[in-house]
Amino acid sequence: MAMKINDLVGAWAASPPILYYQLREKLDDPNASFDDLAAIVKTDPAMSARLLKIVNSAFYGFDEKVDTLTHALNIIGTEQLTDLALAAIVTSKFQGIPRDLINMETFWMHSIACGIAARGIAKRMSGVETEKMYLGGMLHDIGSLIIFKESPEDARKILLRCKESGENLFKVEKEILGYDHAEVGALLLTEWKLADRLAEMVKYHHQPANAGDYLKETCIIARADVLVYEMKIGNSGEPGVPELDPRVLEMTPLSDEEINGLKEEITAQVDDTVRMFF
Ligand SMILES: [Fe+2]
Ligand SMILES: [Fe+2]
Helix, strand or coil, X not given: CCCCHHHHHHHHHCCCCHHHHHHHHHHCCCCCCHHHHHHHHHCCHHXXXXXXXXXXXXXXXXXXXXXXXXXXXXXXXXXXXXXXXHHHHHHHHCCCCCXXXXXXXXXXXXXXXXXXXXXXXXXXXCCCCXXXXXXXXXXXXXXXXXXXXXXXXXXXXXXXXHHHHCCCHHHHHHHHHCCCHHHHHHHHHHHCCCCHHHHHHHHCCCCHHHCCCCHHHHHHHHHHHHHHHHCCCCCCCCCCCCCCCHHHHHHCCCCHHHHHHHHHHHHHHHHHHHHHHC
16 A cells, blocks of 8 residues: 555655754844854855856856855845755755666756756746745645655556556556645645745645645646656656646747747756755
8 A cells, every 4th residue: 555645754754954944034033134144054154155156057047157055146136045955955965866766967957057957938928036946946846756665566566557558657646646746745845844835836836826825836737747858858757748738828928039048047056966966
């Protein structure tokens, strides 16, 4: 019998992103300075180095070299650096997935490309906080990593069946496990007490029409997911390009010209960004 979703997520829920909480707490303190925030990141030297590498990557595309965290905070802002720290913490937590299940490099390639795509789509629309979209794209399939890690036998069965039948991953997961990777990811983010917006985008990325308060954001993630599958950048276990609900296209109206520009942006940024994250 499949593991219950709470048991599956349990151990991961018990290992929250502490450094991120510390940064958030400082962000809420009106007296906190850039130096205070930088001091928190510096308690983890490997994280400091990684964040600086990302800030200097094609993901941001700055001309000048950013060589201190205080400089980074000045240039990208406190909110963004904090979100970036969360992305970096999460990627470092998920290591050691059995190689035969998923190639982690292609998994993160898919996720990072989706983050870049989501940000790019949001930039071309109005009424969405562009920089908040990156994390949603980056973490949308995180539940799959938990399933691979905690239920490798079931995961193997699911991946094999998808490969043979061409069915969507989330549908087969639901049938075999009783839940899917979108629900698993959202549960983890909720347990970690991260923003509702983030959990909702993740939870409904395969059924965006079911989203509530963050329908627009969720549709952006769904569109980004399909776009990077069409572009064949990375892979997170889907046997083919996931189907796109026509309502998603209505919610994310982009011209062919905009799509082409977006594709160029993704291609130009993705390799360098993946390298800097790892
Ligand atoms: Fe997914
Ligand atoms: Fe995906």
